[in-house]
Amino acid sequence: MKPTRLALAAGMSVLALGAAACSSSSETSTGGTTGGSGDESDLTIGFLYVGPKDDYGYNQAAYEGSQAVQAAFPNAKILQAENVPETAEAETVMEDMIEQGADIIFPTSYGHLEFAQNVAKDHPDTIFVHQGGLEGEDKLDNLGTYFGTVYEPVYTAGVAAGEATESNKLGYVYAFPIPQTLANINAFALGAQSVNPDAEVIAVSTGSWCDPGLQAQAAKSLIDQGADVLTQHQDCTKTIIEAAEAAGAMSVGYHFDASDLAPNGWITGSEWNWGPLYTDIVQTVVDGKFVDSPYNGDFRVGLQTGDNPFVQSSYGSMVSAETQAKIDEIKQSFIDGGSPFAGPVLKQDGTIVWESGQQPTYEEVETMDFFVEGVTGKID
């Protein structure tokens, strides 16, 4: 009977589409290695990623961090779970990891925090370190958060982009106008303006951290508006970089070094180098010093305070030696206590936020809710 088949075919194709959209090629993760010696031979560490671990972005960077942990603790067993949604499903996955003996769990997506807190309350012997969240009112002895200062290398990437652009239009694809994203867009614009006063940043929101369809549309609209450099604050970065390369535009990456996707247009980018921080966290736990360590709270680090795990990516051929030297100089100024938001900083409407000689603290930047002058786009 026809409707039967139609209905079935429709249902099946939807499922198939879903499967195709969700699944991704994934290599076999290496489990525990045997042999060797060390105190950590029965150490088990779980990593959760919200997306695929080969997304040329946020998740791949975290995955590579987990590989660095494996290298530092060759006898540790690393459990990997990709495509873990930010729903109660994350609790199931973490419980499953604890079942497999996890001593430390890294829920690496912002939206995993609430579920990590729920599970942490039931499992006081497992340490949870969450990437990017803030603990809030629930202070637990077995949970902490960590993150870098993302807008520092984004500012210097903006410097490189401001030098490279010919149309003086830089396109920025972002998800949501949260403080961290606004700080990135503003830092990028200020960096570009510092070397190219005519540089304008056009900001476009997709309302999603990773929606390749919307990303492709956003990239096209920016290129149509004359942007010759595209950058982004998205979890998966591949689509926009490939779209820019295909259109002959240049790219500034985010989260991950995707220079091999854009052999012609890659300027630079900013990317996570999680390995040292992850390894230090694990070492702290192994040493039994987690409680009351900075990691058992909201640990934030930037160039002003230490080693920022968010670093500059490799440079493309269009970035001159002078520009690179200038970027090194700026980076040194941040290490010496400077800020990308050193005044004068003006909002879009021209009102002054930070006067000349003023600059915000890291905490103040985390509450940013405006675009600076020179950014085209609306926060709503």
Place this chain on the structure above:
Amino acid sequence: MNPAASASASATATAAAGNASADGSVVDAPPDGAVLDTPPGAGPDADAVATPSRWRAAGMATLRWAAALAGALVIFGLFLFARGASPVDAYLAMLDSAFGDSRAIGDTLLRATPLLLAALAVAVPARAGMFNIGGEGQLVLGAVGAMAMSFALDGAIAGPPAFVLLALAGMVAGACWALIPAILKVVLRTNEAIVSLLLNYVAVIVLTWLVFEPWKDPKSTGQAYSKALPSDERLPILWANRVHVGIILAIVAAFVIWAAFRSTRWGFKLQVLGGNPEAARRAGLRVGALAVGAMAVGGALAGLGGMLEVSGVEGRLRPGIMVGFGYIGFLASWLAKHHPLKAIVSAFVLAAIAIGGNGLKIEAGVSGAAVNVLMALVLLAVLGFARPNTKATS
């Protein structure tokens, strides 16, 4: 014997029993026109009395089902092997994730709850010859309705009365969502399968808008979700670490629907309508009202599933909640040939496969989404093998 194997064994047994009863004049398979042959008065399963030839047929059907499932598992094993994972380890990891301890079994029961209600949401309209592919959207609307009721109550009522109000709101919202394709079908003769399917996307957009705009938790920094349900509107945990009353309600709902199909005038009328609408019309049945009612009941069941998920598991609305549950429920209903009691088993088996997907991710290093392939293989194998049987007997 491991629990998964026995679960699927019982699945095959139950399903086989269904096939056996289909050997007689009763057809509870998808309406295929065969119902015309049903003598008036013969309710479903009315003559499901075992005879020696029935037992033999049941044995054959069980064998066929076992072979179908084994085939699906073997094909999926080859798929896993091609992905570089050991099929044996992968299946063991899946078993462990789905049944390894009380927590794992609890998670499987927890997942089976919305799947079973979504399956029933397909089974009721299917009896009337309609195709509700909108379980996904009706689940979402159920969650939205429950949340809306929570906002309306504003903490004024707590405990069991609040649960009842939240559930009613979810059911009404789910039913209303299902009424759209039903009424369009009756009035404009549109295809309810297509309309209900497309409304799933609309439902997700409605949910997304709500959590990004009017209902967004003001305390959230960036992450889009609604404010949490007050703790006294969260269903209490009955067993393991998260199991709530939902699974019991869902099973009771399956039995109620089964009994209604079996022994009420309504169930019989639906069956007549599903078998031959024209005959139903000539027999004086109010065809339009029956069809609309069947969809509404289905939508209400899925809506209950959405309420249970938000009040029992998630605690708040988020953009990604219940993604795919409606479609898996759809598969569960088809696996059960729209039989409410068999749907309990099929929903449980599919829930186990879904939860087993976590083990697949963590232990075997294969993307958890790969379990969708296994589900599709099970469905294809079961439907493919079952088909000659229904053809032969109808």
